[in-house]
Amino acid sequence: MGTAVDVESKMKLVLRDVEEVVTVEELRGLLETGGGKGYIGFEPSGLFHIGWLIWAYKFRELVEAGFRMVLLAATWHAWINDKLGGDMELIRAAARHVVDVLNALGLENKFEVVYAEDLVDSAKYWETLIRVAKLTSLARVRRALTIMGRKADESEADFSKFVYPLMQVTDIFELDVDVALGGIDQRKAHMLARDVAEKLERKKIVAVHTPLLPSLQGFSKMEVGELPRDELMAEVKMSKSKPESAIFVTDSDEDIRAKVMGAYCPPREVEGNPVLGIAKHVIFRGSEVEFTIERPSKYGGPVTYWRYEDLERDYVDGRIHPMDLKASVAEYLAKKVVGPIRSCVARPEREELLRKIRAAITR
């Protein structure tokens, strides 16, 4: 199955702009034997924002690398996390919207969609969940929780939150996948799945983790000091609950421009800079891409970059002004990234769907 050259080119594709893969050797093993099945679970929680594009692109690359990919609409999980007010009808609507976006990325009929309802409907699912629970101590589950830590403490969380990691692990076994895709924030759940897989003598997933985008708002030093860690984390991640902090695939070019221009973007600084983050993980993505910064000749005139590293170096050196970076990133997003998706997703027959989702997240 596939020559050595084939395997290496697929490796390169999968490893492109990835935060980490656990483990790279296991991934190679899968590619050498012809791929396998992969999945990503997402919580339908509102409109699709460009932070999600990072995993969506990776999802497409996994398809290209020969994996049979499953998109798990984690509707029950969204319910547990009180997304969209726990309104299942809305949650399912948001899930359809995500499917629309993937289709817009040229993936129509190239992946399978599974709703959590389908999984959860069988007794087998719950049997597996109990088996997983039998092999996992409460302390271990607690350590796998992303949401809360020691601060926003357990007495305030309803118990369903503790079932969540077990469901993530169960999803993996029930879907019988070889690869789990997710943002690096999913690492804990995936590691739990790997631990349990050994005990249960099930397939041990290869975990592919993509980077996360910081909020357009960034964060001030004051906030860092005052917010509890986990809340801060939630703040920093690009979040749908704060519309101004994220760019949605349904945003107009004007929206995009306004949001990017309003973004946190300290000159010469890379750390926590959301605009550079977009350039790195949404535009360049670890490959050669033509990216031109248009600027008045009095500021140096237009300059074209092919590699993110060169752009970052010049930005750090102060040769690129935040204003020019923002304008160019906004332009690129509007024309090359969001534009094509928007035209597919915001069709008339989806108007009602989008309106409902929008209404739900702003209320």
Place this chain on the structure above:
RNA sequence: CCCGCCGUAGCUCAGCGGCAGAGCGCCCGGCUGUAGUGUGGGGGCCGAGACCGGGUGGUCGGGGGUUCGAAUCCCCCCGGCGGGACCA
């Protein structure tokens, strides 16, 4: 996936190259004679805890190695706990 600590009696742990240990528990006995049982008094019977005495306790997590000798040192594995793991 990475780092650290731990795994010895049913439980909590000590021992860390030279006889496998303590406390608790459990079993037997003694002592005591409480609560309960009784309408009350008296008596009888059953009889807990505490205390005293005796007894019961083990593949020293598994496997390999080093050694005259391994719970003890080394390696591998399994299990538990804590931490880390984008951002903090």
